[in-house]
Amino acid sequence: MKTIAVIAPGAMGSAVALRLTGEGARVLTALDGRSEATRARAAAAGMEAAGDEALAGADIVLSIVPPAEAEALARRLSPHLAAAARKPVYVDANAVSPETVRRIGGIVAATGTPFLDGAIIGLPPKPGTPGPRVYVSGDDPAPAMALRELGLDLRVCPGGVGAASSLKMSYAGINKGLTALAALMVLAADRAGAGEALLAELAENEPQLLARFAKGLPDMVPKAYRWAPEMREIAGFLGQDEAGRQVFAGNARLYERLSGDDGTEDIAALLRFAQTAAGRG
Amino acid sequence: MKTIAVIAPGAMGSAVALRLTGEGARVLTALDGRSEATRARAAAAGMEAAGDEALAGADIVLSIVPPAEAEALARRLSPHLAAAARKPVYVDANAVSPETVRRIGGIVAATGTPFLDGAIIGLPPKPGTPGPRVYVSGDDPAPAMALRELGLDLRVCPGGVGAASSLKMSYAGINKGLTALAALMVLAADRAGAGEALLAELAENEPQLLARFAKGLPDMVPKAYRWAPEMREIAGFLGQDEAGRQVFAGNARLYERLSGDDGTEDIAALLRFAQTAAGRG
Structure with missing residues (x-):
C-alpha cells in the first residue's frame, strides 16, 4: 500500500486525498493547530493525522497549500526529509512562480530528497469525474506515476523544475x-x-x-x-x-x-x- | 438626398461611406494634406472632397478619427458650425472616454449644433453584411435615424452623452x-x-x-x-x-x-x- 502525505487538508488537498484513499492509498496529513472543521474534512476524506517525521517518511509528499506557505512547509519538513532513511518524492503542487518553486526545490534537494515541480489545473476532483490535471515536471517524474494509478489525472509537463509552475x-x-x-x-x-x-x-x-x-x-x-x-x-x-x-x-x-x-x-x-x-x- | 460628412476616410470611415453612398447618400470628407492612397480610398468609396464650411453644412457630421484627434476636429469645425444657417447633427463616433466626449459635446453645443455621443462596435462594414453596430446616445437621437435608412446598423443607447462611449x-x-x-x-x-x-x-x-x-x-x-x-x-x-x-x-x-x-x-x-x-x- 502506498502512503501519500497530502499537506494541507484544504478544499483541494482533502478532495485529492479522498480520491487517493478511495483507490486504496493511505493518506497522512498535518492537523496540529487546525480547526475542528478542518479536522472533520480531513477525517471525511480518510486522512490520518501524522507528525512531520511520519509525513517525511511517506512514499510521496504532496504540498498543496496557499502559495505564501509553500516555502515555509519545505523548510519545516527539511530536517525530517534529511533524516529519513528512505526518501519520498516531494511534489510542490502550488500556484507559485517558477522562481519560487526553484527555491523550494533547492531546499528539498539539499536533504537528498527527489523533487518535482507540480501544478494542479482545474477544480478539486469530485466523485465520478476525472478531476483536475496534475502536471509534474523535473528530472525524473517516474516516482510520481503512482498517483496516476491512484486515480489522479497525472501528466508529465516537458521541461525541468519550473515548467509545470x-x-x-x-x-x-x-x-x-x-x-x-x-x-x-x-x-x-x-x-x-x-x-x-x-x-x-x-x-x-x-x-x-x-x-x-x-x-x-x-x-x-x-x-x-x-x-x-x-x-x-x-x-x-x-x-x-x-x-x-x-x-x-x-x-x-x-x-x-x-x-x-x-x-x-x-x-x-x-x-x-x-x-x-x-x-x- | 441626404448629405453626410464622414471625417476621416480611414479604414472605418471609408467603409461606412461606401455603405452610405451605396444607399444613395452624398458623402463629403476632408482630404487636404492627405496621401494619394487615402484620396484613392475616399474616391473608391464615392466620397467627395469638401472644405470645412461645406462639411459643417451637411445633414449629419460623423467624426470617425483616431481618438487623439477627436477633440481637435470639433474645435476646427466649430467656427463653421457656428456660422451654418442650418445646423447638422454632430455625431462623435470615436473610441474616446465619456469625459472626452462630454468635452467635445460642450465645444459643439456652444455653436448651437445638436450633438450625439456615438460608438462603433465591430469591424468596418463589408458588402453583404449588416456591419458594425453604430450606437448613439444623447438628448435627441432622432436626427441620426437617417443613418439607419442609409444602411447602418444604428441603435440608440439609453442615457445621455457619455453612455455610448x-x-x-x-x-x-x-x-x-x-x-x-x-x-x-x-x-x-x-x-x-x-x-x-x-x-x-x-x-x-x-x-x-x-x-x-x-x-x-x-x-x-x-x-x-x-x-x-x-x-x-x-x-x-x-x-x-x-x-x-x-x-x-x-x-x-x-x-x-x-x-x-x-x-x-x-x-x-x-x-x-x-x-x-x-x-x-
Missing part, C-alpha cells in the same frame, strides 16, 4: 485575468449607466463570453482573497515583462478590493450583472 | 484586454519553455478561447499601434478604479511595445503560437 501561472493568468477584466469592465459600465447596454451587446455578439462571466463572476467572489496573492505570483512570473507585471499588479489590487470591506457594493453589482446574464442565457 | 469603452476593454492577456501569457509561457504545454492545455480545456486567440493575436498585430492609445482612453474611463487604471496602463504599454521595434521577437512568438493553435483547431 510556468504552465500553471500562464493558464491561471488567462482564466483569472479574464474574470478580473470582466469585473473591471462590468463595474465601469455599471457606474456609467451602461451596464444594461453592455449586457445586451455581449448577449448578441459575445454569447460565449457572457455565459462565462455569468458563471465566473459569482464563482470568483468567495475566492477573491486567495486570487489576490496568486495574481502577485503571476506578476513575479512575468519578471522582465513590465507591462505584464503592471497588469497583474492591477489584477491583484482588484481582487484585494473585492475581498475586503470596500468591495461590498462592487460584489453586489457583479452578482446582479451575472444573474441578469444567466437569465438571458 | 461608456458602452464602447467597456466592450472594447473586454475584447482588446483579453487579447492583451493572451499575448502576455503566451509570451511568458514561451519564455519559460511552457508554450507547447499551454497550447495543449488550452486545446483540451479551453478550445473556444484558443480558437479566439488563434484569430485574435494575428488580427491584433497591425492594429497594436492604434490600440495603445485606446487602452489609455479606457484607463481614463476607469477613473476612480485604481486597479483598473493600472491594468489598462499595462495593456497600453504592452501594445506600445508590440507595435515598436522592441516588439519584433514577441510578435514572431505570438504568430507562431497562433499558427500552431489554428492547426489544432
